[in-house]
Amino acid sequence: MATFDVIIVGGGPAGLMAAGQASLAGANTLLLEKMDSPARKLLITGKHRCNITNTAPIEETLKEFNRDGRFLTQLFYRFYNQELRDFFESLGVPTVEQRGGRVFPTSEDARDIVQALIKWAKAAGVTVQTGTAVKELVLRDNRAAAVVTDKGTYRTRSIILATGGKAFPGTGSTGDGYALARLAGHKIHSLHPALVPLVTTGNVARSLQGLGLKNINVSVFINNKKIKQLFGELMFTHFGLSGPVILSLSGVVVKALDEGKDVEVAIDLKPALSHQVLDARLLRDIQALGRKQYSSLLEGLLPKKLIPVCCQLTGIPRDKKISQLSGSERHKLLAWLKDGFRFAISGHKGFDQAIITAGGVDTKEIDPATMESKLVKGLYFAGEILNIDANTGGFNLQAAFSTGWAAGKAAGTASDI
Ligand SMILES: Cc1cc2nc3c(=O)[nH]c(=O)nc-3n(C[C@H](O)[C@H](O)[C@H](O)COP(=O)(O)OP(=O)(O)OC[C@H]3O[C@@H](n4cnc5c(N)ncnc54)[C@H](O)[C@@H]3O)c2cc1C
Known part of the structure; x- marks a missing residue:
């Protein structure tokens, strides 16, 4: 059975960021994405222009989130809009601020963000495996142990669940992660289409x-x-x-x-x-x-x-x-x-046309510094799967990138020990 230090479930913005960071931290990292290509949703964000973040100060940004958004406070002081803009700039994708503080790639083409992110993760050493759906998480003694997919089982010490929400299911975000998290013992706040x-x-x-x-x-x-x-x-x-x-x-x-x-x-x-x-x-x-x-x-x-x-x-x-x-x-x-x-x-118009999902994994059961579960060792969460949702303006993608960044760093380092 193939073994990896860290396995990321879901190749959206949160999963790709997490995978690259884990690999850069020295972990042998596998990213599993069920669609034929990663980040299908990211491609259509911001009317295909990809509004990656907002220039608002942290305290203003937090007001754009639901109550659980407060969970992001500490994290935003470590990785926020400037760090994200610098990150993409370093990948050759400069960004520009527009009306309402919204930040886009200067090219106004979401493909530039998606391609740069995938290229970066692969260059960092991540094995990206598409067309593979995760069906089950294997936990042993309350620790992450393996993931079962439709293509086989992979052993690991750390799993990052970054499966997104249920909105725009045609992009692959069909809410699979909620059931996986619930089976691992996590509380899921009821799910509603939002920004619909x-x-x-x-x-x-x-x-x-x-x-x-x-x-x-x-x-x-x-x-x-x-x-x-x-x-x-x-x-x-x-x-x-x-x-x-x-x-x-x-x-x-x-x-x-x-x-x-x-x-x-x-x-x-x-x-x-x-x-x-x-x-x-x-x-x-x-x-x-x-x-x-x-x-x-x-x-x-x-x-x-x-x-x-x-x-x-x-x-x-x-x-x-x-x-x-x-x-x-x-x-x-x-x-x-x-x-x-x-x-x-x-x-x-329901989940089919909602921009995001309100509800999700309760943040009280997650460590805000590492994104690790407080219930299961070696299980991490990132992105829209969390009970965090925000208004339009680039806030949801910033949350996905920030939580992915923290989860990847923590899981990548933990797998060393
Ligand atoms: C039309 C539209 C426009 C938007 N525009 C913006 C915008 O401009 N700015 C902004 O901030 N936000 C925007 N959003 C919201 C933003 O896209 C999401 O909040 C963000 O993509 C969430 O990132 P994520 O990585 O958590 O999940 P997702 O992007 O949903 O990625 C999850 C990935 O996991 C994969 N997956 C799911 N289940 C499994 C499984 N069992 N096994 C393997 N892989 C699995 C999916 O295929 C998917 O690729 C928009 C959303 C929509 C629908």
């Missing part, structure tokens, strides 16, 4: 498919109570709503839907203007455009595609003369522009 597009009732969103709205406020109402509001960008799709603001709000929505509550999303199309200021502007426009049709007034306020929807939802005909608009019609338009443009949410 929302499905709306009715045909309005579908009729606006492809339209993006920038600089808007979006509010979530749960059982008619406003719960959360965010400013940013939204996209209409054939099934409902997507885009950065919707993904960020999806956490509270998924939870409320699971609890059987009514969820509505309201769009404030003019967040920079108060009701009063917007009303004054409408009055001015009405006076200036008096003889024209109502649609001319809307042209100054809305993207073209939204005009028929506005007319339909407010019940004000587009060919009405502006001079004939009543005060109550003006108020109706005002209310619609501010937050009367609403969508009832009937569901979400």
